[in-house]
Amino acid sequence: MSSSEISSQPDWNAYDDDRFRSEVRAFFETAYPEELRYPAFFLSWSKTQHWYRKLYAQGWAAPAWPREWGGMGLDGAKMLIFMEEQERHGIGRTPDQGITLLGPLLIRYASEEQKRQFLPPTLSGEYLWCQGYSEPNAGSDLASLRTEAVIDGDEYVINGSKIWTSYAMDATHMFILVRTDKSAKKQEGISFLLLRMDSPGITVRPIRNLLGSEHFAQVFFDNVRTPVAWRIGKPNQGWTMAKALLGFERVSAGSPKVAQNGLRRLEAVAARLGLMEDAGFRDRYLQLKLDIADLASVYDRFAELVKRGGTPGPDVSMLKILATETYQRLTELTLEAAGNAGALHGKVDIAGAPLDILSPFYMSRPFTIAAGSSEVQRNILAKNVLQLP
Amino acid sequence: MSQEDTNQMLRDAVGGFAARDTSIARVRALRETDPGFDRAVWKKIADAGWTGILVPEKFGGAGLSLPEMAAVLEEFAKTLSPEPLNAVSSLAALTLSGGDNEALQARLLPQIAAGDLIAAVAWQESESGIDPAAIETTAKEAAGGYALSGSKRFAVPFGADAYLVSAKGQGGVIVACVDKSAKGLTVDSELRADGTRVARLKLDNVQVAKADIVASAGAGARALGQAIDQTTILAGAELLGVMSRALEITLDYMRTRVQFDRPIGSFQALQHRAVDLFIQKELSFSVLRDAHIHLAQDADALALWASRVKSRCSEAGMRIGRESIQIHGGIGFTDECDIGLYLKRAMVLSAWLGNGAVHRRRYAALAPALEAA
Structure with a gap:
């Protein structure tokens, strides 16, 4: 497919934020397959390619790419809204590393000939x-x-x-x-x-x-x-190029939406098992609820910086630590709340409702390991922000 | 002038006060004294204009709002000065201006702004109650006014000129201004962890004229509730100041203290500990910032934000205080080392107006359910 077959994109950045958000939300709600919402594990290409083709036909496969290469040309502010809506609706990842990681690097560093050779088939999903x-x-x-x-x-x-x-x-x-x-x-x-x-x-x-x-x-x-x-x-x-594109990724990786979705799952389990009456559980639940609310306050600080066109400094590492570790603790409390069912595989019966408790617990483990482990992020903060020897 | 510029100017002014008019030696010298603060320094604070920040312009104040007061209190708290700036110039001033007695406002608010009147709000009776309506003290209608009977605790400061006392009257909570020398009033002090004092009041048939009623039964609960919630947010700003300074001191110590032939700040175990403290401080800063942003648009959410701010800042302040002692090692446990003074102030501010756990529970009662998936 050539880029002329996909619908041409308006200047999204000229839209006001609320209107853009509601357009994105409406498309996700109508076009995304219901059975793939909030996937408990990574989806393979065979499960997601149908959805990817819809995104591609809509012209939305590469939200951050410039419009001349078939992207939506979103600036930082609109990009964050797009990602927030993805997470809100529970949209699963496709094999998207060509779009999210390679694309921006090619656009910035590749020759014109390389861009013509690699960007279009990457966008269409021909190259994964x-x-x-x-x-x-x-x-x-x-x-x-x-x-x-x-x-x-x-x-x-x-x-x-x-x-x-x-x-x-x-x-x-x-x-x-x-x-x-x-x-x-x-x-x-x-x-x-x-x-x-x-x-x-x-x-x-x-x-x-x-x-x-x-x-x-x-x-x-x-x-x-x-x-x-x-x-x-x-x-x-190569090292310099690969590192140059990390800043925005760290802000989007700190979005509180994943944890907010997880909190709803915990609330569902707790309500079904009558745990909200348990003072011990309730206090730990409230700690987490406040931690997630406060994570959102930290996220907003960095999101506003990106929206104003700024580049986050090394202190953005705290956002990844907070988002991933808070989510992990949430999956741990959910597991504990489920009691015996917390060790059962797959969708299990929680007082009459089929819920998957274990998969989010497992899935949250690599969050604190990949893309710079929590310990590496703390080393970065200690050296570059706290100026420790 | 933008709010950011105003706040920076205010912060700089407090910086000048910190360099000129107070010191850790002064703070140490005032510990456990009576009343525990210095009226001469209070006058300097008033001359700088900070006692009148929240007082309306028509009553001799600056008529500014929470973000400006928060900027001043955050910097002021870094000095550990024992003068009761938040308690008097926020809690008492806001209780007065939230009441429905304009003649009394016109009489007392200019005195508060000028630093001539130190008023303490006496609204609490139990160890952890933060509901201003859940009280036992009574106000019986008497000739030309009320007669108050009951007891109060945790009024700040001890040694005030007047106490703004809440009581249950017919039809609701009233607030009455009671002079320190009123007949039937007994004022004792309780010593706090940081060497400052809170007042414990006994009221035995204390007569208060109508003219001295700050808020009538229709206005009392709301006036108190609003004033307490705003002061609670400002106590969060004070905690942010204390924890920021404590963390700076601890990081300096980590850069200079040498053990095993290296600065202890080079050890990863301590680095990661310090990073976690830094993150707690940043969380506190972010919630406060968010509270100011949201309250400028939706004042109805005041109680919710007060509880969010206080639960984060109380827990963060306590944690940074405690762990700063640990990182300092043995010297941190001595009275001679300043870091302990910051822990103790954090303890006092955490407990005041409801600690983290109390506000966590209140947040649960107030918080809206998450947006449905």
Whole structure:
């Protein structure tokens, strides 16, 4: 599909916030499949591609991309509203890393030819991307990555392994950080490459997670070749490019909506089991309810900064800590509230209602691990905000 | 001038006061004295205009609102000064101006603004009640006024010139202005953790003329409720000031104190602890900021925001105070080390007007259900 087949987008940023919000909400409410709302686990492409095609036809597949590349061209303010409405309606993630992570990087750093080559098929869903950053020995310490790419003619030859690769089984392509200069300081010898997942020498080994599903994988590279023309940016500049796009992600990752949805689930369980009469439970529930309300107050501070066109400083790390740790505690109290049913798998009978207690508990675990663990975020705050030695 | 500019100017002015007119040595010297604060310093505070921030202009005040008073109180609280600025210039002044006796307002509010009258609101009777209507003290109609009988606790400050006393009359709660030397009034003090004092009142058939009724039965509960909730938000601002300064002191200590040949601030266990304290401070700041934003648009939500602010700021203030002691180690447990003074002020402010747990429960009763999914 070419970008001329999708409906052309108005200047959304000229809309007032309430009108934009109600248009987005109305579309989600009519177009999103009811059975996929508030998914308890990651959905595979086979479950979500129908929804993705609807988004694409509407011209809304890439809200943050500029309109010239088929996006909605939303500024920070409108983008936050779009994401808030997604979360409010419980819209599940598609394999969206090409849209959310790779797209903005290509738009900023790729050549015109690379943009023409990669952006349209990414938007249409023809190219599904996975991210190759973490390695078995480069997790929180990502800059110590060792997967290596050596130039041979007009191709890079890649050897090594990536891990925690979400959507690796669905993906047609991967964007990857590789070491291209072993003599440089560890952050400075890294390049950013694209490659096809059907290239000879790639082995994908799915990893079964605590939910029992195979959402991510380990990917092995044995003399995998990709064109030098598929490198984005200059050689050895990959780390800088990948880091430059983290700020906005940290604000949106701090949205209180996920926790607010979880609070409704806890309230449903507690009401069914008569726990609101239990003073001990009630106080812990109230602590969490206030924590979530106050998280929203912190989120609003950063959201307003983004809306005014500002870039959050390192203090935005506190937002990720608060949002993810508060949500985790909420899933823990829900589990405890469910009593014996808190150890039952899948949708279980809670006083007559079928509710999934365990999946949110499991799903919330990687939130404090991925994209900079809570401990790494605290290190950042200690050094860069509190100025501790 | 924008509100931000006004607030910054006010903050700078308090900074000048802090450098010139008070010190930790003064704060230490006043501990456990009677009445526990300095009237000469109170006069300087009044000359700076802070006692009249919330007093309407027609009664000699500045006629400003909560955000300006919050800015002053946050900075003022960092100095740990024992002068009862929030209790007198917010709680008493707002109770008076929320009442329905304009002649009394015209008589007393200019004196409060000028620093000539220190009035304490006596509205609490039990250890943790924060409902101004749940009281036992009675007001019986008597010749030309009322006769008050009952007892009050936790009135701030001890040593006030007059007490604004709540009582149950026919048809509702009234508030009466009782002079400290009124016949039938006994005032004792209870010593608080930080060395300041609260008043404990016994009223035995105390006669109050109609002219001294701050709020009649139709207006008393509402006037008190509003004044208490606004003062509660401002107590949150005071707690934010205390916790901010305590955290600064603790971070300075972590940068300079050397053990195992390294500054203790380089140890990750302590770094992460300090980060969690910082996050509590930022939560407190954010809720207060949000309260000001929302109350400017919807004053009806005052009680809800008061409870949100107080439960966060009380718990955060206490936690930062306690953990600051831990991070300081042995020296933190000594009276000679200043950090303990901040913990104690945080304890006093946390308990005053309802602690975190009390406000958590009230929030539950007031909070709207979450927007339906």
